[in-house]
Amino acid sequence: MNYFEQHQQEYLEGLKTFLRIPSISTLSEHKPDIRRAAEFVRGELERAGLQNSELIEGDGNPLVYAEWLGAPGKPTLLLYGHYDVQPPDPLDEWVSPPFEPEVRNNNIYARGSADDKGQTYILVKAVEGLLKQHGKLPINVKFLVEGEEEVGGEHIEAYVASKPERIKADAAVICDTEMFGPELPTICVGLRGMVYGELHVQGANHDLHSGVYGGAAPNPLMAMAEILCALKGPDGRIRIPGFYDRVQPPSEKERQAWARLPFDEQEYKEKEVGASDLVGEPDVPLFERLWARPTLEVHGIRGGFIGEGAKTVIPARAVAKISTRLVADQNPAEATEQIRAAVKAACPKGVTAEFKPIHSAPPSLVNPNNRYIEAAAEAMKQVFGKETVYIRSGGSIPIVGLFDAHLGIPSVMMGFGLPDDNLHAPNEKLHLPNFYRGIEAVAKYLEILGEPV
Amino acid sequence: MNYFEQHQQEYLEGLKTFLRIPSISTLSEHKPDIRRAAEFVRGELERAGLQNSELIEGDGNPLVYAEWLGAPGKPTLLLYGHYDVQPPDPLDEWVSPPFEPEVRNNNIYARGSADDKGQTYILVKAVEGLLKQHGKLPINVKFLVEGEEEVGGEHIEAYVASKPERIKADAAVICDTEMFGPELPTICVGLRGMVYGELHVQGANHDLHSGVYGGAAPNPLMAMAEILCALKGPDGRIRIPGFYDRVQPPSEKERQAWARLPFDEQEYKEKEVGASDLVGEPDVPLFERLWARPTLEVHGIRGGFIGEGAKTVIPARAVAKISTRLVADQNPAEATEQIRAAVKAACPKGVTAEFKPIHSAPPSLVNPNNRYIEAAAEAMKQVFGKETVYIRSGGSIPIVGLFDAHLGIPSVMMGFGLPDDNLHAPNEKLHLPNFYRGIEAVAKYLEILGEPV
Numbered sequence: 001m002n003y004f005e006q007h008q009q010e011y012l013e014g015l016k017t018f019l020r021i022p023s024i025s026t027l028s029e030h031k032p033d034i035r036r037a038a039e040f041v042r043g044e045l046e047r048a049g050l051q052n053s054e055l056i057e058g059d060g061n062p063l064v065y066a067e068w069l070g071a072p073g074k075p076t077l078l079l080y081g082h083y084d085v086q087p088p089d090p091l092d093e094w095v096s097p098p099f100e101p102e103v104r105n106n107n108i109y110a111r112g113s114a115d116d117k118g119q120t121y122i123l124v125k126a127v128e129g130l131l132k133q134h135g136k137l138p139i140n141v142k143f144l145v146e147g148e149e150e151v152g153g154e155h156i157e158a159y160v161a162s163k164p165e166r167i168k169a170d171a172a173v174i175c176d177t178e179m180f181g182p183e184l185p186t187i188c189v190g191l192r193g194m195v196y197g198e199l200h201v202q203g204a205n206h207d208l209h210s211g212v213y214g215g216a217a218p219n220p221l222m223a224m225a226e227i228l229c230a231l232k233g234p235d236g237r238i239r240i241p242g243f244y245d246r247v248q249p250p251s252e253k254e255r256q257a258w259a260r261l262p263f264d265e266q267e268y269k270e271k272e273v274g275a276s277d278l279v280g281e282p283d284v285p286l287f288e289r290l291w292a293r294p295t296l297e298v299h300g301i302r303g304g305f306i307g308e309g310a311k312t313v314i315p316a317r318a319v320a321k322i323s324t325r326l327v328a329d330q331n332p333a334e335a336t337e338q339i340r341a342a343v344k345a346a347c348p349k350g351v352t353a354e355f356k357p358i359h360s361a362p363p364s365l366v367n368p369n370n371r372y373i374e375a376a377a378e379a380m381k382q383v384f385g386k387e388t389v390y391i392r393s394g395g396s397i398p399i400v401g402l403f404d405a406h407l408g409i410p411s412v413m414m415g416f417g418l419p420d421d422n423l424h425a426p427n428e429k430l431h432l433p434n435f436y437r438g439i440e441a442v443a444k445y446l447e448i449l450g451e452p453v
Numbered sequence: 454m455n456y457f458e459q460h461q462q463e464y465l466e467g468l469k470t471f472l473r474i475p476s477i478s479t480l481s482e483h484k485p486d487i488r489r490a491a492e493f494v495r496g497e498l499e500r501a502g503l504q505n506s507e508l509i510e511g512d513g514n515p516l517v518y519a520e521w522l523g524a525p526g527k528p529t530l531l532l533y534g535h536y537d538v539q540p541p542d543p544l545d546e547w548v549s550p551p552f553e554p555e556v557r558n559n560n561i562y563a564r565g566s567a568d569d570k571g572q573t574y575i576l577v578k579a580v581e582g583l584l585k586q587h588g589k590l591p592i593n594v595k596f597l598v599e600g601e602e603e604v605g606g607e608h609i610e611a612y613v614a615s616k617p618e619r620i621k622a623d624a625a626v627i628c629d630t631e632m633f634g635p636e637l638p639t640i641c642v643g644l645r646g647m648v649y650g651e652l653h654v655q656g657a658n659h660d661l662h663s664g665v666y667g668g669a670a671p672n673p674l675m676a677m678a679e680i681l682c683a684l685k686g687p688d689g690r691i692r693i694p695g696f697y698d699r700v701q702p703p704s705e706k707e708r709q710a711w712a713r714l715p716f717d718e719q720e721y722k723e724k725e726v727g728a729s730d731l732v733g734e735p736d737v738p739l740f741e742r743l744w745a746r747p748t749l750e751v752h753g754i755r756g757g758f759i760g761e762g763a764k765t766v767i768p769a770r771a772v773a774k775i776s777t778r779l780v781a782d783q784n785p786a787e788a789t790e791q792i793r794a795a796v797k798a799a800c801p802k803g804v805t806a807e808f809k810p811i812h813s814a815p816p817s818l819v820n821p822n823n824r825y826i827e828a829a830a831e832a833m834k835q836v837f838g839k840e841t842v843y844i845r846s847g848g849s850i851p852i853v854g855l856f857d858a859h860l861g862i863p864s865v866m867m868g869f870g871l872p873d874d875n876l877h878a879p880n881e882k883l884h885l886p887n888f889y890r891g892i893e894a895v896a897k898y899l900e901i902l903g904e905p906v
Contacts (some may be wrong), residue, residue: 011589056715075690166707192664194664194765196763196765204727204728206727208726209877210748210750211647211778211846211847211849212743213691213726213743213847214750215742215746215748216732216733216742216743217732218731219732219751221751221752221753221754222681222685222750222751223883225677225678225679225682226687228675228678229678229679229682234679235802243790266598267743272658272808273657273661273666275658275670275671275803278803279669279671279801279803280668280669280671281668286669288666290665290666291668295668297663297765297767298672298678298757299674299758299764299767300757300759301756301759302759304752304774305752306754306774309811310774310812311752311774312649312750313753314750320674320763321757321763322757323665325664325668348687349730349732350728350729350732351728351729352729358763392667393664394664394666394667395662395664395665396664424662
């Protein structure tokens with residue numbers, strides 16, 4: 001039994017303590033819990049043997065920083081995680097209370113177990129284990145743990161953009177993604193970016209009666225439908241001029257690797273998505289549609305009457321929440337302008353239409369042929385006993401783009417969640433074997449990086 | 454000064470008493486006021502000299518009935534109005550409180566002044582005036598005043614459908630419409646019908662994250678946009694197969710009469726509608742679009758996220774409130790089936806779509822070349838001193854279809870409201886000269902109908 005195996009019970013108890021803090025960043029009444037969680041992380045880092053720990057205050061929730069820089073000449077890794085969590089509602093669907101962690105069937109159930117307290121704790125315990133065993137680390141590390149990931153808070157963005165010497169590193173490790181399947185070591189090398197915004201359509205200057213005015217008055221909801229259909233075709237293809245111009249297709253090698261992933265599309269359709277059919281661009285394979293093609297989605301449409309019964313109103317205005325996911329080499333600013341122009345061009349007679357962006361994130365794509373990713377793949381392979389697979393994710397992790405843009409460093413997305421971990425949903429869980437082996441894999445990773453090149 | 458002119462002050466005071474009763478049928482806490490209003494109408498009818506007055510109880514608010522049948526061999530008119538009113542919100546936009554009637558600038562301001570207490574009172578006072586002056590009426594009359602017009606209540610429908618001997622008549626008079634312009638005597642000879650319902654679109658069996666699933670999962674909101682665009686084209690033309698098959702174009706004579714109506718389309722567009730452009734089928738004149746062509750409108754779309762900020766959800770389902778207005782000779786049952794079939798046919802891959810009707814009303818179109826309408830036009834011409842114009846209305850008054858279907862009698866829509874009376878809105882008003890002359894016009898109408906043919 002190695003050192004890490006001997007300490008599993010202690011890791012589990014420590015994680016439970018972390019998970020009991022309801023550090024929900026979207027709810028302001030949890031501000032004290034946010035601070036408690038930040039203090040907890042700082043305390044853990046100090047006890048692990050890291051130095052210069054600090055809560056970095058700023059406009060938003062504190063960042064937790066700590067470092068160990070005792071390996072001159074060796075690489076420096078920036079280790080990223082977040083201590084804030086999503087709200088737990090709907091509460092009545094939880095089998096055990098969200099902030100009273102419970103182990104069932106080799107999983108630990110609690111809000112934040114996978115996203116991202118459990119994974120943040122993996123980083124802490126890996127470093128701690130090496131320091132406790134050897135009194136030193138094979139490389140240099142800097143921890144940066146934030147508390148606003150779930151609210152898209154801008155404290156970390158402002159901090160990273162200010163390019164402090166303190167967080168200079170050779171690569172970042174993001175421990176906030178998933179394995180492709182149980183026991184299958186996985187590295188995520190690409191993320192989609194996004195442009196999220198509102199589409200505002202204004203018709204008459206007041207609500208009108210559909211009997212009296214129907215046939216003459218513009219209807220912003222109908223105009224919205226027309227604009228949306230102009231932006232995206234029934235074949236799933238985006239019709240915004242120029243939108244695909246910068247899209248880089250995956251390499252043949254990547255396509256072949258995706259085709260080899262253990263995957264049952266029928267089961268995915270029926271069980272994971274739960275729909276009668278999958279949709280999207282014809283002749284584009286599923287993983288390419290999800291990971292390497294931009295999308296456009298409508299999230300909600302406001303305006304008019306949606307209560308019980310009938311109201312014969314032609315509303316004066318309608319607002320749709322829409323977003324596009326971007327892939328390399330699209331960029332959010334250009335995509336925003338393309339959407340804006342397409343909306344203007346598609347605007348029907350009698351109404352005005354405008355796209356108002358809310359936030360955006362660049363796509364990111366890392367070349368897996370670099371030392372930091374290759375070492376991570378090797379470490380995971382050694383610990384999990386299987387060849388590491390490379391995937392991308394359809395979602396967006398803005399911090400990856402920030403590290404790239406401001407620090408010029410690649411991010412290694414080494415994740416230990418599972419696709420059925422119920423992130424953002426009731427009964428979030430973390431598979432305990434992944435938790436324990438994740439700690440070993442990160443420790444192994446640091447050891448490999450510390451070897452002479 | 455004639456009898457009616459002598460009693461104007463008394464009519465005004467009586468109307469004020471009626472208007473002070475907040476008989477809001479959509480709000481259950483006003484049930485006692487509904488009954489007070491019904492009793493008030495019955496009391497007025499009794500004092501006017503009508504006989505066999507009664508509150509007809511049933512499933513809903515009471516109907517008020519009274520009759521005078523002392524002119525054997527003469528025609529019998531069924532006089533219709535309603536004593537219930539719309540809610541007054543938003544309250545803070547009223548200049549004087551909605552249930553404290555106030556006269557300003559020759560208008561009486563109060564909820565229900567035009568729709569429909571003032572107009573119902575016109576019918577009562579016309580009959581009262583004739584009875585008080587002559588001790589008898591020139592024809593027979595039956596009053597039927599309901600208390601659920603504003604909620605689409607079914608009490609009157611059930612009662613009329615039961616075809617009671619008691620309400621047999623030669624024609625009905627509906628005093629619940631408008632004059633085309635100030636001082637311009639107007640008879641409405643056509644109404645659009647409607648089919649109102651919900652369009653349900655179901656995608657996956659649970660909400661999904663647009664990053665993780667965008668590109669593969671069906672989006673019911675986008676599917677809704679596609680279905681709506683399949684139902685109605687950007688040119689305002691309905692694309693539902695067969696929808697126009699039964700549509701009867703207006704006669705050349707009617708078209709010419711509409712073209713002669715005093716009307717400024719520019720002013721209508723800018724002031725009444727308040728839009729940059731009017732829309733609808735190209736090459737179809739405005740009044741024909743509003744009165745003689747079917748329409749399809751979206752009233753609201755439910756589903757997904759419409760709060761502040763951003764949520765990247767692909768909702769599992771979406772529901773749109775939609776309605777079509779129907780014109781002669783369309784019928785609601787057939788139109789409903791046509792919509793249902795068109796929705797099914799337009800349903801994109803990955804979702805299911807279903808149209809669920811909520812309620813409907815048949816269109817109605819009266820041939821103006823009948824004795825009852827000609828007499829009404831003549832009476833209004835004599836009292837207002839101008840030729841009566843014939844218009845239609847784009848709205849729906851279900852009772853007209855009911856009288857036609859169940860009693861086989863034409864409805865004479867003789868209205869004294871004005872287009873700017875703010876029906877269903879703050880500061881509802883009735884133009885007092887219309888009120889006083891309306892009473893005289895209805896009395897004159899009864900006299901003309903009483904003349905030997």
